[in-house]
Amino acid sequence: MHEHDSVLSVTAPTSGVKGTVQVPGDKSISHRALILAALSEGTSTITGLSRGEDPTSTRGALSRFGVEFVDQPDGAVLVHGGLRHEPVDVLDCGNAGTGIRLLSGVCAGYPGLSVLTGDQYLRRRPMDRVAEPLRLMGARVDARDGGRLAPLVIRGGGLSGITYELPKASAQVKSCLLLAGLSATGPTTVIEPHPTRAHTEEMLLAAGARIEVEGTAVTVHPGPLAPTDHAVPGDPSQAAFWAVAAALAGEIELPNLYLGFGRADFLGILRRMGADVQVEESTGSVRVASAPLRGVEITGADVPGIVDEIPVLAIAAAGAEGTTVISGADELRVKESDRVTSTVAMLNAFGVRAEERPDGMVIHGQGDAAFSPAQVDSAGDHRIAMAAAVAAVARAGGQSTISGWGSVATSYPGFVEDLVEVSGATVNLDP
Ligand SMILES: O=C(O)C1=C[C@@H](OP(=O)(O)O)[C@@H](O)[C@H](O)C1
Numbered sequence: 001m002h003e004h005d006s007v008l009s010v011t012a013p014t015s016g017v018k019g020t021v022q023v024p025g026d027k028s029i030s031h032r033a034l035i036l037a038a039l040s041e042g043t044s045t046i047t048g049l050s051r052g053e054d055p056t057s058t059r060g061a062l063s064r065f066g067v068e069f070v071d072q073p074d075g076a077v078l079v080h081g082g083l084r085h086e087p088v089d090v091l092d093c094g095n096a097g098t099g100i101r102l103l104s105g106v107c108a109g110y111p112g113l114s115v116l117t118g119d120q121y122l123r124r125r126p127m128d129r130v131a132e133p134l135r136l137m138g139a140r141v142d143a144r145d146g147g148r149l150a151p152l153v154i155r156g157g158g159l160s161g162i163t164y165e166l167p168k169a170s171a172q173v174k175s176c177l178l179l180a181g182l183s184a185t186g187p188t189t190v191i192e193p194h195p196t197r198a199h200t201e202e203m204l205l206a207a208g209a210r211i212e213v214e215g216t217a218v219t220v221h222p223g224p225l226a227p228t229d230h231a232v233p234g235d236p237s238q239a240a241f242w243a244v245a246a247a248l249a250g251e252i253e254l255p256n257l258y259l260g261f262g263r264a265d266f267l268g269i270l271r272r273m274g275a276d277v278q279v280e281e282s283t284g285s286v287r288v289a290s291a292p293l294r295g296v297e298i299t300g301a302d303v304p305g306i307v308d309e310i311p312v313l314a315i316a317a318a319g320a321e322g323t324t325v326i327s328g329a330d331e332l333r334v335k336e337s338d339r340v341t342s343t344v345a346m347l348n349a350f351g352v353r354a355e356e357r358p359d360g361m362v363i364h365g366q367g368d369a370a371f372s373p374a375q376v377d378s379a380g381d382h383r384i385a386m387a388a389a390v391a392a393v394a395r396a397g398g399q400s401t402i403s404g405w406g407s408v409a410t411s412y413p414g415f416v417e418d419l420v421e422v423s424g425a426t427v428n429l430d431p
């Protein structure tokens with residue numbers, strides 16, 4: 001896997017953005033579709049799968065268990081599921097936090113030895129959040145740095161169900177424990193401090209698992225999964241880049257998005273800022289058009305629903321009138337980069353005044369005033385890179401450069417093509 005060090009130069013026209021973008025298949029749902037299909041005995045079909053490097057790493061990891069994936073000419077993927085043997089090699093999860101944490105649950109449930117690792121960014125992210133509860137279920141889990149960092153070594157099997165209160169809201173940790181719970185003795189209950197995206201419990205239910213949801217408690221009962229056909233809808237967190245570009249300068253249509261629980265809250269934030277947002281729930285279509293924006297307050301209860309969209313929402317805040325204060329967002333510090341630091345550094349590079357706080361940031365919006373063209377370092381983080389590209393085409397005249405552009409391939413390999421299509425920007429990619 002590359003080290004994500006290419007440089008994108010973007011020279012923005014002054015006409016803003018216009019058009020329709022079909023964003024890639026949802027990354028969260030793609031990881032889960034691959035995992036659930038792999039866990040069921042029989043053949044599942046996945047359509048609309050994200051071709052980003054993150055889900056592709058999950059697919060590669062599952063193939064180490066003997067799961068077969070067959071690409072069809074029409075883009076669908078057939079999955080001949082069933083974990084046939086312990087993984088024959090290290091599971092390289094690449095850049096994907098979702099991949100390594102969900103797969104840890106799978107490995108804990110499988111009676112064999114698994115080693116999970118990832119790239120330099122993933123190896124800095126906390127894994128004790130899954131290691132500790134998996135140990136409580138009876139898995140033997142060891143990891144670097146006193147059990148905190150990947151590589152992780154898991155000796156799975158023989159699990160007992162537990163009731164576990166998550167110390168922090170995390171759909172990844174919830175999902176890890178629910179997946180492990182499929183092969184435990186007795187039920188496993190996960191209690192969340194704030195509700196998070198519900199893909200795992202919804203998709204497990206569709207695959208025949210016994211799932212109970214009561215308030216913020218989700219319980220899974222052990223049992224086999226049935227092969228299922230998964231149609232992956234468009235990724236709302238990728239649509240957020242175009243929604244912010246449109247809110248600042250233009251108009252964009254975004255068809256076929258997942259707008260279910262915990263994923264579309266950025267649209268509510270953009271509305272609160274004053275953007276013109278139209279949603280057609282039945283088709284998952286969203287249309288966003290520019291309007292004068294104003295600063296908003298974002299607090300801890302908002303964060304799980306917009307956790308991945310904050311870097312690009314910060315660009316909207318930078319182009320708004322007034323101050324935006326984001327608090328309760330300390331989880332941003334343990335993503336692909338420290339997104340409090342990298343988002344503030346990106347804003348400052350564009351000439352926008354913004355300061356870090358321990359659990360968030362303060363952004364001094366500059367209303368209609370243009371941003372300065374910038375040299376931005378993505379810090380190896382796809383969302384920082386794409387948010388910077390949005391700032392460049394929506395508000396910064398002249399040429400901006402974004403280093404570490406290669407990280408975008410983890411989630412949105414076709415981003416540059418879509419950027420050129422809707423903005424008419426002149427781009428140059430220096431590998
Ligand atoms: O479950 C998921 O698919 C995800 C959960 C979130 O992470 P946390 O669970 O760490 O909050 C999110 O940031 C990530 O991009 C995808």
Ligand SMILES: C=C(OP(=O)(O)O)C(=O)O
Pocket residue numbers: 054095096097098099308335336383411
């Ligand atoms: C945090 C993200 O992903 P992950 O945790 O899967 O690396 C993301 O896509 O913004």
